[in-house]
Amino acid sequence: MHRRLRTVAVAGVAVALFAAGCGGDDPADAAAGGGDTQAKDITVWLMNGSAPESVIEAVNKDFAAKYPDTKVNVEIQQWDGIQEKTTTALAGNNPPDVLEIGSTLVSKFAESGGLKDLTGKKGELGGDTWLQGLTDAGTLDGALYGVPYYAGDRAVLYRKDLFAKAGVTTLPTDRASFVAAAEKLQATHGKDKQFSALYFPGQYWYAALPFVWDEGGDVAVKDGDSWKGALDSPQSQAGLGWLKDVVTRFSKAPVNGNENDNDPAVPLGEGKAAMIIDAGWKVGTVLKAKPALKDQIGVFPIPGKTAGSTAPVFLGGSNLAIAEGSDAGDLAYEWVKLLSGSKAQTDLATTGGVIPNSTGLLDIHKDDPILSVFDAAAKNSRSTPATPKWANVESSTILQDMLVAIFSGSKSIPDATRSASEAITKTLNA
Numbered sequence: 001m002h003r004r005l006r007t008v009a010v011a012g013v014a015v016a017l018f019a020a021g022c023g024g025d026d027p028a029d030a031a032a033g034g035g036d037t038q039a040k041d042i043t044v045w046l047m048n049g050s051a052p053e054s055v056i057e058a059v060n061k062d063f064a065a066k067y068p069d070t071k072v073n074v075e076i077q078q079w080d081g082i083q084e085k086t087t088t089a090l091a092g093n094n095p096p097d098v099l100e101i102g103s104t105l106v107s108k109f110a111e112s113g114g115l116k117d118l119t120g121k122k123g124e125l126g127g128d129t130w131l132q133g134l135t136d137a138g139t140l141d142g143a144l145y146g147v148p149y150y151a152g153d154r155a156v157l158y159r160k161d162l163f164a165k166a167g168v169t170t171l172p173t174d175r176a177s178f179v180a181a182a183e184k185l186q187a188t189h190g191k192d193k194q195f196s197a198l199y200f201p202g203q204y205w206y207a208a209l210p211f212v213w214d215e216g217g218d219v220a221v222k223d224g225d226s227w228k229g230a231l232d233s234p235q236s237q238a239g240l241g242w243l244k245d246v247v248t249r250f251s252k253a254p255v256n257g258n259e260n261d262n263d264p265a266v267p268l269g270e271g272k273a274a275m276i277i278d279a280g281w282k283v284g285t286v287l288k289a290k291p292a293l294k295d296q297i298g299v300f301p302i303p304g305k306t307a308g309s310t311a312p313v314f315l316g317g318s319n320l321a322i323a324e325g326s327d328a329g330d331l332a333y334e335w336v337k338l339l340s341g342s343k344a345q346t347d348l349a350t351t352g353g354v355i356p357n358s359t360g361l362l363d364i365h366k367d368d369p370i371l372s373v374f375d376a377a378a379k380n381s382r383s384t385p386a387t388p389k390w391a392n393v394e395s396s397t398i399l400q401d402m403l404v405a406i407f408s409g410s411k412s413i414p415d416a417t418r419s420a421s422e423a424i425t426k427t428l429n430a
Contacts, residue, residue, distance in 0.1 A: 039328035041071040042097040042335060045089075048078050050100055050149070050318060051339075052351045059338045070331055083108075083395050090114030095323035097332035103137035103317045104384050106146035108391035115145040116322040116329055125340060129358040131315075133383050138319040140388065146319025147340045148357035150348055152279050153313040153377050154207060156303075157265075157286075160296045162189060162274040171300045175242065178303045182250045185274045192272070193252070199273035200247050201262040202255035202407045203400035207277040208243055210302050210311035213382050215239035219399075220385045220424050227385060227428035229421030231402065237413050240406060247407050255407040258400070269293065277302060280374040281353040299373045315381035317355070389428045398423045 046056070060072050075096070077085070083105065089095045090109060101109060109115050118125075122144050127135065130148045138146025156172075163169075163181070166188035172178035182197035189195045200207065212218065217236025220227045230236060247255075252272075253262055264276035269286040276282070283297050301310040320340060322332045338344055345356040349364045353371055355378055356364065362378075365371035384390050393399070402420035405411035411419070 039070055039331050041073055042326075042328050042331050044072060044074045044098040044332075044335065045077050045086075045096040046074055046100045047082070047102075047318065048076050051348055055344060055347045055351055056339075058347060059335070059344050062338055062343075063335055067331060067334065070328075072335065083391060087112070087114075090323055090325065093325070095325045097323060097326040097328050098336055099321050099323060100149060100318045101146060101321050103134055103146070103151075103319055104394055105391045106138050106319050106321065107140045107386070107388040109321070110140040110143075110145035111388040114324055116324050116326070117143050117145060118147060118322065118333070119144045121333065125337060126342070126358065129360045131317075131355070131357060131359060131378070133315040133378075133381060134317050134319060134357060136386060137317070137383065138321075146321045147336055149318040149320045149340060150345075150352070150357060151315055151317035151355040151378060152281075153315050153355070153374055153381055154210075154277050154279055155299050155301050155313070155373050155377055156275050157268060157278055157282060158275045158298050158300070159268060159271065159273075159293075160298050162271065163298075165189070166274075171298075172303045174303050174307045174309060175305055176307075179246065182246065182275070186250055189274065194267075194272050196252045196267060196273045197250035198246060198275045198277075199253045199264045199267045200251040200277065201253045201257035201259050201264070202247070202404045203258040204277075205399040205403055206314050206316070207259075208240070208399075208403055209314050209382070211239035211243045212236045213239070214304050214309075214311040215242075220421075220428060222385075227387060227389075227425065229424035229428075231424070232414065232417040232421040237417055240403075240417065241413055244406050244413065256404050265289075268297075280371050283370050284353060297370070299370050301373060301377050310377065310380055312380050312382045313377050315378055315383055317357075385428065387428055389430065392427050392430070393424055396423075396427065398427070 056074055063072060086099065086101070086109060090112070091114070125147060131151055134148035134151055138144055138148060162185060166184040168181045168184050172181050185197040209219070212231070215235040215238045217233050217239050218230045221230045264273065264278050265282045265285040267273035268276050269290040286297055287294060302313060304311045320336045322329055322336065326332050340357060342358065342361065345358060345361055346364060348354055349356040349361060355375055356362070362375050365375050398420050402416045405416040406413055
């Protein structure tokens with residue numbers, strides 16, 4: 001998954017677990033890759049907010065029970081700058097043994113030779129039940145390099161009390177009813193000049209893509225052996241045109257802002273926004289700051305163009321990989337196996353509120369009126385172009401610059417999308 005899909009806090013910068021014991025005759029010696037002693041430690045890089053601390057502690061406890069002489073150092077990384085940091089680490093002599101990698105970036109590091117091929121372990125890991133989107137993201141040229149960790153998507157979070165005051169009694173089921181609801185909300189609460197019927201930071205491209213896809217557009221398409229930017233297609237432009245109208249009329253978020261620095265959960269909790277497009281765990285973010293809103297946060301799918309339809313959502317998430325240069329690759333695999341297994345995945349889904357990596361666990365949230373909506377939305381999901389070069393698009397500001405230009409009016413939609421498509425074509429074929 002990319003940097004903006006997780007915000008649940010993980011306490012502490014490092015989680016280390018060590019239990020002393022004799023390992024000379026332990027079967028775990030073999031897992032350390034041979035030799036007389038079990039590896040003294042393994043280093044795990046997890047991203048900030050990727051899992052509640054309790055989940056990782058439980059995994060480390062299970063690992064310690066089996067491999068008591070190995071210390072697990074879990075180092076929490078920040079999303080900003082992680083591509084560059086990972087590239088440097090994998091090229092060095094002492095890379096982390098296990099890495100969490102955003103799903104859109106796995107193929108980049110696999111192509112460079114930095115990740116261990118785990119194809120032969122897929123069956124043992126339960127790969128037949130994995131979410132296809134995360135499986136595809138962890139695969140390059142038919143080989144598995146990234147084990148699905150968790151998935152996330154987006155829906156519309158809304159304030160029930162603000163809807164009621166505006167007389168919106170029926171949830172939107174298409175774009176037309178969405179706009180009608182936004183008009184009522186803005187008319188009722190708009191005396192507050194900071195109020196947004198829909199709070200939408202201008203660079204928020206993950207939340208913009210559903211409207212492009214819903215019109216039949218795309219970011220890029222395969223053209224023979226090459227890629228061609230497709231944001232300047234009539235379909236893509238239609239989706240972006242509809243979104244521009246909505247953002248212009250109903251959002252007071254900065255047109256040059258992003259969803260990290262301008263977290264939509266904040267105005268939703270403060271009553272400055274009636275709707276946001278965000279992930280399921282953002283409900284927890286709101287309620288942590290505003291516990292009194294416990295019964296006032298609801299959710300519905302991102303509406304589609306036609307009556308009763310929903311827009312395709314971006315399915316992000318993360319994969320777990322093992323560095324090719326790890327000197328404790330077998331132990332690293334055992335740790336990955338625990339975190340990606342059904343026990344930890346169940347804990348992660350119930351405690352962290354994410355979509356687990358297995359289709360067999362998708363009913364975990366069936367009785368949850370919030371998270372069940374996100375699980376259902378994942379069935380109509382898309383991802384970014386399946387190419388290692390996508391990481392170069394993602395690390396640039398091509399999509400963000402296009403959206404800011406459109407929302408600010410500094411460029412027309414045809415001009416902004418043409419520039420973005422040309423840049424994407426050049427980047428993906430470089």
